Amino acid sequence: AQSVAQPEDQVNVAEGNPLTVKCTYSVSGNPYLFWYVQYPNRGLQFLLKYITGDNLVKGSYGFEAEFNKSQTSFHLKKPSALVSDSALYFCAVISSGSARQLTFGSGTQLTVLP
Amino acid sequence: DADVTQTPRNRITKTGKRIMLECSQTKGHDRMYWYRQDPGLGLRLIYYSFDVKDINKGEISDGYSVSRQAQAKFSLSLESAIPNQTALYFCATRDTRESPYNEQFFGPGTRLTVL
Numbered sequence: 001a002q003s004v005a006q007p008e009d010q011v012n013v014a015e016g017n018p019l020t021v022k023c024t025y026s027v028s029g030n031p032y033l034f035w036y037v038q039y040p041n042r043g044l045q046f047l048l049k050y051i052t053g054d055n056l057v058k059g060s061y062g063f064e065a066e067f068n069k070s071q072t073s074f075h076l077k078k079p080s081a082l083v084s085d086s087a088l089y090f091c092a093v094i095s096s097g098s099a100r101q102l103t104f105g106s107g108t109q110l111t112v113l114p
Numbered sequence: 115d116a117d118v119t120q121t122p123r124n125r126i127t128k129t130g131k132r133i134m135l136e137c138s139q140t141k142g143h144d145r146m147y148w149y150r151q152d153p154g155l156g157l158r159l160i161y162y163s164f165d166v167k168d169i170n171k172g173e174i175s176d177g178y179s180v181s182r183q184a185q186a187k188f189s190l191s192l193e194s195a196i197p198n199q200t201a202l203y204f205c206a207t208r209d210t211r212e213s214p215y216n217e218q219f220f221g222p223g224t225r226l227t228v229l
Binding site: 009032034036041042043044045046049051090094101102104105106107 | 118154155156157158159162172204206214215217218219220221222223
């Protein structure tokens, strides 16, 4: 079975400061990892993914994420947060050893304070 | 994503009523999915379809049924709605013809309230 944990329900950060949203995973095969963002009253939007190669993945809106196999983590980062980054963020995983369905974490509400 | 549309966007209904939520896509993707979102629980998979002839149960299929009427259409039915089916429902699509690890694209969601 595969699973994703987002240990923080809520993350608050001041505008201009770096932000990190944490994600850890558990899979039986190779992990393929995704980050999605959900703005109020909207569907989920794809931000970035790790499939293979460089452990640092760059995505939309200045976000990046670092894949760490030894720590089974895929934390989302941004060097300088914007108020407009305030949203609900979901981490998700597909395993090569599973039925190749996405499993989502419970989500982290990011609030960037002006 | 405008390429994945859901109707209705909001629906209020009563316990015991039959409800159908519809999803259409113009992306030409092979796979389609239905999820429900509840606060603090993330997204949970209800049903998914590899193609018109291939329907599969997800994590929480009890009380729901689906129909893949065409490559582009995937509907979700609640045969007899109950209050704990009150949730935000999302349709999603994914193109797995060249890679099994492509991202999913989501519709805008349907907010369903069962009284």
